[in-house]
Amino acid sequence: MADLPLVGIIMGSTSDWETMRHAVDVLAELGVPYETRVVSAHRTPQRLYDYATGAADRGLKVLIAGAGGAAHLPGMAASMTHLPVLGVPVESKALKGMDSLLSIVQMPGGIPVGTLAIGKAGAINAGLLAAAILATSDRPLAERLKAWRAAQTDSVAQMPE
Ligand code: RP5
Numbered sequence: 001m002a003d004l005p006l007v008g009i010i011m012g013s014t015s016d017w018e019t020m021r022h023a024v025d026v027l028a029e030l031g032v033p034y035e036t037r038v039v040s041a042h043r044t045p046q047r048l049y050d051y052a053t054g055a056a057d058r059g060l061k062v063l064i065a066g067a068g069g070a071a072h073l074p075g076m077a078a079s080m081t082h083l084p085v086l087g088v089p090v091e092s093k094a095l096k097g098m099d100s101l102l103s104i105v106q107m108p109g110g111i112p113v114g115t116l117a118i119g120k121a122g123a124i125n126a127g128l129l130a131a132a133i134l135a136t137s138d139r140p141l142a143e144r145l146k147a148w149r150a151a152q153t154d155s156v157a158q159m160p161e
Helices: 014-029 045-054 073-079 098-105 120-135 139-154
Strands: 007-011 034-038 062-068 085-090
Touching: 007 014, 007 045, 007 073, 014 034, 014 062, 014 085, 014 120, 045 073, 062 073, 062 098, 062 120, 073 085, 073 098, 085 098, 085 120, 120 139
Parallel strands: 007 034, 007 062, 062 085
Antiparallel strands: none
């Protein structure tokens, strides 16, 4: 039987997948069980309510939420769960993701969202941060994460060409 997911990766639209798949790639590399869902704060509010309120009881430990434009998904998810929520601002066409970033980062005190960078880098780092959170109570994962970081360091060239 497959391991139960520990990280829930939600996104506002299938159009966000091109960005959010980078979070998935990192979690897969690190052997962290995850699930993915399309959950829109605006188009499927009941789905968001059901997902966020049920996440902890289903055994999820961290949520990663990516959205673009009027990106209310991470904040609304955070309002309905005590789990840590990491927000990824997806790069929007109209405003290059500045709208997404500001929508996600400017949460009122009391409902935190850990906001990452716009786009691919943010999705990668959300995956790494979710793994780091889980690694605080999972020593084998901590070792895998350290090895991932060491391999990244080793891969950096000394010279530009
Ligand atoms: C947001 O609107 C989604 O997160 C997506 O980034 C953006 C555009 O969605 P689509 O119109 O491509 O479905 O809710």
